[in-house]
């Protein structure tokens with residue numbers, strides 16, 4: 001298990017380029033299974049989860065060519081379905097959440113798919129019911145083995161259907177969309193998730209020949225087509241990485257410019273950081289965060305304490321709440337962080353409390369943060385990263401803290417952040433991978 005040794009208290013300075021979006025990449029990579037023609041994808045992040053999915057696709061028989069460090073060509077001409085029956089496949093699929101999105105494309109193109117319970121962050125219950133109910137509405141049959149292995153098949157072809165999803169699941173919507181594009185007839189998906197990841201997936205599928213109306217809304221109408229062709233696709237910059245860098249700049253009092261952010265795609269993210277009192281300047285498509293000694297939390301108009309909570313898109317993404325929480329520990333004022341979607345994502349606050357932060361964990365979903373306004377610096381400790389975003393929140397805390405911190409289990413961070421130690425060291429951080 002690798003660890004980071006972090007010497008905190010350095011001011012960072014300079015420009016940083018965000019990587020391509022992790023959660024978009026996982027959808028787009030699964031979609032290459034929908035066509036026998038070549039698909040070229042650029043701005044692919046070099047991170048553990050994405051590299052594992054690329055390896056899995058290669059083992060499934062997809063031709064994979066790396067054209068440049070961040071650009072790949074995929075061709076799913078001869079897919080080896082028998083690979084799905086091997087222990088290697090099961091082990092690979094268990095390692096990441098994104099593998100769940102193999103189901104839709106495999107069913108649509110080959111009429112059969114199977115998967116163990118996928119991996120990903122252990123942040124509470126992560127039900128897959130929306131995926132299966134949606135795919136069953138399209139005519140697929142599910143057989144459960146134990147409660148952690150799923151087999152699906154279709155007799156003949158998938159058929160379009162109307163459905164109202166019980167929850168706007170991100171990967172669930174992606175799975176259903178990828179199945180519906182090759183189904184016979186019309187599918188309508190109401191209460192569809194509409195994160196930029198999904199908008200990007202739908203736009204790519206349209207370029208491949210799919211017929212999808214309502215992209216960006218929660219009502220998608222899909223007219224199935226016989227087959228899909230090849231295309232080229234470029235991944236958006238990772239909005240979660242951009243938010244993490246905004247938080248890092250504020251917490252360490254550093255001046256940082258985040259390059260080429262595709263600002264219109266960030267939704268409510270910049271304004272949510274502004275509510276923490278963080279100044280952000282848009283310079284063309286770059287976000288400049290000036291060095292700020294103090295930042296003050298907003299209150300509601302009547303003076304009551306601010307709540308920051310997660311919501312499905314276009315609400316605030318749950319993947320940035322851990323970052324908001326850590327940044328609030330050095331703000332002036334008080335905020336309630338309400339993580340509605342996941343049950344075990346706030347437990348990492350114990351580590352921040354050990355570092356000197358003033359936080360009350362009210363229950364598994366809510367934490368009140370009383371900002372220190374830099375009257376007291378956090379101090380370095382040894383801690384372990386429980387999940388990808390908590391890991392980066394702890395890294396931000398460590399970079400702002402007095403003294404040395406050790407963060408164990410940084411494989412969690414490597415799942416979603418590309419060479420984060422080297423990129424932050426280039427801005428003046430002191431992180432050693434040991």
Ligand SMILES: CC(=O)N[C@H]1[C@@H](OP(=O)(O)OP(=O)(O)OC[C@H]2O[C@@H](n3ccc(=O)[nH]c3=O)[C@H](O)[C@@H]2O)O[C@H](CO)[C@@H](O)[C@@H]1O
Pocket residue numbers: 023026097098125126127166167168169170171172312317318319340341342
């Ligand atoms: C690989 C990938 O893309 N992972 C992302 C994806 O996971 P994933 O697609 O697994 O997450 P889902 O959108 O299915 O659900 C997330 C959680 O929110 C709950 N829920 C969801 C929708 C809803 O309307 N009500 C509700 O309560 C679900 O029960 C679940 O506990 O979306 C999550 C929610 O943005 C992100 O945190 C993950 O980073």
Ligand SMILES: C=C(OP(=O)(O)O)C(=O)O
Pocket residue numbers: 022023049096097098119120121122319388389416
């Ligand atoms: C929860 C996340 O990832 P995954 O769904 O891959 O576990 C995340 O990216 O914050």
